[in-house]
Amino acid sequence: MMKMKELYDLNHTMARKFLEQFEYPWQALDGIGQMILDLASNLDDEYEQIADQVWIHKSTQIAKTANLNGPCIIGAKTEVRPGAFIRGNALVGENCVVGNSTELKNVILFDHVQVPHYNYVGDSILGHYAHMGAGSITSNVKSDKSLVVINDRSHRIKIETGRKKVGAMLGNHVEVGCNSVLNPGTVIGCETSIYPLSCVRGVIPEKSIFKSQDDIVIRKDSK
Known part of the structure; x- marks a missing residue:
């Protein structure tokens, strides 16, 4: 499920056409900034530019x-709360919450995403209705600074990303x-x-519950 x-319902992001060209979501991380500039050139009158390369809906x-x-x-209808820090290369969808002291950098947040309290989200893509609880963060650089590898232990699959910085890819309706x-x-x-x-x-x-790295169970209500 990589x-x-x-992972994503592309009907719930302005980045749909951009994302459709990639097989894996982390492949899109290099182009987020340019994608935002391309989208900005076609925004309707409901958006206004409030700073250099920053556009918000009215x-x-x-x-x-x-x-x-x-x-x-x-x-x-998105809310950006006090102390939020958007460093750039950030596409934030509709009806989202970017909370107090939350930091975003090189991200795509689909519609209805909530990162409401003290979160760091970098080099990541969060799907429709994904939610990160207070203080939860995406770590995007390995301690040894080596290139990030996506590791699916259950299927014994490893995929080289070729990137030093890869955060987290959260599918639709993920709760952290x-x-x-x-x-x-x-x-x-x-x-999940x-x-x-x-x-x-x-x-x-x-559709699972992560209790620990060695204790992951399938939800009882999953089909």
């Missing part, structure tokens, strides 16, 4: 103490518990829940 079409709520850097587009760390190259399948205080790495199956 492919773009398996219904978006931006706190006075939020810091927004481009390239960046923020969709309709508070104060969890998603290690570089983590991929979490749709409708991560226990609070977890240290997550590799590929986690869809």
